[in-house]
Amino acid sequence: MTGRDKNKYNTTTGPVTLADIAKLANVSPVTVSRAINTPTLVKPRTLEAIERVIAKTGYVPNLLAGGLASRKTRLIAAIVPSVASTIFAETIEGLNAELVSAGYQLLLGLSGYDLDRELELTRAILARRPDGIILTGITHMKETRAMLTGAGLPIVEIWDSTPSPLDTAVGFSHAAVGALVAQHLLIRGYDRYAQVGANDPRAVQRRDGFVNRLKGIAEVELPDLEMNSPSTFQDGREAMAQLLDRGEGSLGVFCSSDVVAHGALAEAHARGCKMPEDLAIIGFGDFDFAPYTHPPLTTVRIDRRDIGTKAARSILRKIDGTERVEAMINIDFHIVARGTA
Amino acid sequence: MTGRDKNKYNTTTGPVTLADIAKLANVSPVTVSRAINTPTLVKPRTLEAIERVIAKTGYVPNLLAGGLASRKTRLIAAIVPSVASTIFAETIEGLNAELVSAGYQLLLGLSGYDLDRELELTRAILARRPDGIILTGITHMKETRAMLTGAGLPIVEIWDSTPSPLDTAVGFSHAAVGALVAQHLLIRGYDRYAQVGANDPRAVQRRDGFVNRLKGIAEVELPDLEMNSPSTFQDGREAMAQLLDRGEGSLGVFCSSDVVAHGALAEAHARGCKMPEDLAIIGFGDFDFAPYTHPPLTTVRIDRRDIGTKAARSILRKIDGTERVEAMINIDFHIVARGTA
DNA sequence: GATTACAATGAAAGCGCTTCCATTTCTTCG
DNA sequence: CGAAGAAATGGAAGCGCTTTCATTGTAATC
Known part of the structure; x- marks a missing residue:
């Protein structure tokens, strides 16, 4: 008692x-x-x-009772790797704004770049019978895919592109980003080329795109460093130190995020490298601070918020069910050339 | 058909x-x-x-059915102003980590620093019968307070301190932060003192604390600028330009966030101000980039993640109901003295 | 003024689970 | 070996809503 x-x-x-x-x-x-x-x-x-x-x-x-009876929860779930890294936070904001104005609520799951956790989250989320679900990336465990398709709800995969999404995807080709960056550096011409990045599937694709574009032209150097996503300022700093110690000649570096690029930049700055003549650094994400580093960071810009907005609209249209939604919705990207390349 | x-x-x-x-x-x-x-x-x-x-x-x-029958949803809701500003993102991460490991799910609401929206969100959230709710700040509309207390669930208010929380609060005194910063600047001694900041309740409290500590010693200058939360780099830049144009003598400035401080810093840097001799800038938040500005930013550090962790633990203990939870849980803060003050 | 159509309301069933209480089955021990 | 207690299982009711279908009230039509 x-x-x-x-x-x-x-x-x-x-x-x-x-x-x-x-x-x-x-x-x-x-x-x-x-x-x-x-x-x-x-x-x-x-x-x-x-x-x-x-x-x-x-x-x-009581929306639990209502949802049980009507089989509609007005709940949309989203799984992103993290919300602390600026990159997904804005997508979430865009997503949320759109959903709220349509009378839906966002159920957030953070996977920490871990596919096993993504599976667990998916299970937990599906148990709440959301009207739709948004996942980050197109790489999922096969149990996740099975569960998802079996649940028979609208699915949107974001931040990547694929000809065969689970349902619909909103994103862009990371390989194409890598190739574009390679192209940008090639035009300027460097003696050496390197890539510094984390190991999540999208960063890896960017690297592959970068390497492929340079195939037959130059070998792409990779620092000998274990970098887990999300990669840090310190990672970038150490990687750059390695690259600079390792060889001679002018160097063009593609970093997997602006945070890493910032670290690389700091190291280069400390050593008095001349940018962009002797050293070029290109980041990814165009974070808030990018225009204000020394020198200002050249980077790849993506409308992060727009991904969220478009993903929300896709889900809502799917729920509505009257109009067909394309399988792949492409998001633009481009290089913002500032001081480092 | x-x-x-x-x-x-x-x-x-x-x-x-x-x-x-x-x-x-x-x-x-x-x-x-x-x-x-x-x-x-x-x-x-x-x-x-x-x-x-x-x-x-x-x-x-089906957790809807389960929740309806058992009156337990294993759902914890959190309302924060925004998730794009680093400041709350990490709190969310801490919150989420703790909740997930206890088998709970996080339902996120973004209020955009708007109390009306907070009210609407509260209503929408309560309709899902969460087992607990977390709000940002201690300022709420009276309808929100009524609805909340009427719902009879554990409530935790975060990011502020108060002797009379709705239920339990996890945070710190923003006025004390302001006073501490004033103290820090006073010791070094400046001719003029200023504050640059947004208009959300917590930023205002920090300003008041700052002003009060300087009362009778110096008048605190405020730039003539409408700054809505979340304040931006550009806000800081303009504010600093105004302050610098407006008068002579060494200047000590307290900014309501590191982002604003960064902007102020950029303007000062561009004008070749000597820091911290002629100009001191103290930010708030100790964001990732703070150690890497030029010069490195002096700021107030709060363990943002810890707020989330402690809030989650409080909610969980309240749900458990066996042990009493304090009304006020205090979070430490301190000044990280780097190059700008 | 009777007929038809539509607007407004209600009765009953059921969404998929948990809770409470009752019943059955298995142990243990004098 | 039978009683008593514990372990394992089941039956029935109900959580708070929405859905479907039926009914009543009201207005329009000739």
């Missing part, structure tokens, strides 16, 4: 229910439900009376 | 249910429920059989 009494939170007697409102307003529960969900079907006088009762009692509908 | 058929997502016939599993495993639904939630109450042989069926069918329990 006392054991339970210690808990001061009222979990046993839920507050006002729809039935209570019905009784107080002298109508049936169905009418109250309609007053809330489809007010146009209710006579103005009745509606007003019901609304008065709702306001007076402070009634808050 | 066709109108509905266009929608390819299976929303009508939910997949496997607990009853299906029960039938396939030759047990009653109750036993399946126990196998999932309290497996120790089920005989190992039976358990194994049930688990086999679950694996084979890919059954995913």
Whole structure:
């Protein structure tokens, strides 16, 4: 007895229910439900009376019950690797803004770049029966894919491109980004080329695109360093130190994110490298600080927020179901040339 | 008919249910429920059989139904102003990590520093019957407070301190931060003192603390600039330009965030100000880039992640209900003296 | 003024699970 | 070996809503 009494939170007697409102307003529960969900079907006088009762009692509908009955939760789940790295935070903001204005709620899952965790999250999320789900990347465990397709809900994969998405994808080709950066450096011409980056699937694709574009022209050097996503300022600094110690000649470096690039930049700056003549650094992401490094960072810009917005719109259109949604929605990217390349 | 058929997502016939599993495993639904939630109450042989069926069918329990029946959703909601500003992103990460490891899910709401939106979010969130809710700050509309206390669930307010929280608060005194910064600048001694900051309640408190500490010693100058939260690099830059144009003598400036400070710094740097002799700048937040500005930024450090962790733990302990949770949990802060003050 | 059409409301069933209480099955021990 | 207690299982009710279908009220039509 006392054991339970210690808990001061009222979990046993839920507050006002729809039935209570019905009784107080002298109508049936169905009418109250309609007053809330489809007010146009209710006579103005009745509606007003019901609304008065709702306001007076402070009634808050139970969406669990509603969702169970209607099989619609107005919940959209999104799984991203992290929210602390600026890169996904803005996507989330865009996503959320769009969803909220359509009357949906965002359920957030953070996978930490870990596919096993993504699987667990997917299971936990599906148990809440969201009306749609958004995943980061196109690399998933096969159990995840199976669970997802079996659930029969709209799926949007973001931040990558693929000819064969699970359902729809909103993103861009990371290989193409790598190639573009290589191209940009090639035009300027360097003695050596290097890539510094983390090991998540998208960073790896960017590296591959970079390496492929340079194939037959130059060998791409990679620092001997274990870099896990999300890569850090310190990673960049150490990598750059290695590269600089390792050889001679002018050097063009592609970093897997602006954070890493910033670290690389700091090391180069400390050693008095001349940029972009002796050393070029290109980052990825165009983070807030990029215009303000010394020298200002050249980087690849993607409209991160737009990915979120478009993903939300796709999901909503899929839920609506009246118009077809393309399998692949492409997002633009381009190089912002500043002081480092 | 066709109108509905266009929608390819299976929303009508939910997949496997607990009853299906029960039938396939030759047990009653109750036993399946126990196998999932309290497996120790089920005989190992039976358990194994049930688990086999679950694996084979890919059954995913419906937490809406479960939550409705048990009045426990294993859902914790958090409302923060934004997730794009680093400041709250890490709190979210800490929160999420702690919640996930306790088997809870995070439901995220973004208020955009808007109390009306906070109210709407609260309503929408409460409709999902979370087991607890976390809010940012201690300033809420009275309707929000009423709804919250009426809901009878554990509440944690974060990122601020107060003697009278709604339930429990995890944070620190922003006024004390302001006073500490003033103190730090006073010791070094400047001719003029200024504050540059946004208008959200916490930034205002920091300013007030700063102003009060300097009362009778110096007048605190404020740039004539409308700055809405979240304040930007550009805001800081303009504010600093104003301050520098406006008067003579050495100047000590307290900025409401590192982002603003960074902008102020850039302007000062461009004008060749000598720091920290002629100009001191102190930021707030100790963002990632703070050690790498030129000169490195002096700022106030708060363990942002820790706020999330502690908030999560408080909520969980409240839900558990066996141990009392303090009304106010204080978070440390201190000045990290680098190159700008 | 009777007929038809539509607007407004209600009754009953059920969404998929958990809870409470009852029943059955297995141990243990005098 | 039978009683008593514990372990394992099941039946029934119900969480708070929405859905479908039926009914009543009201207005439009000739």
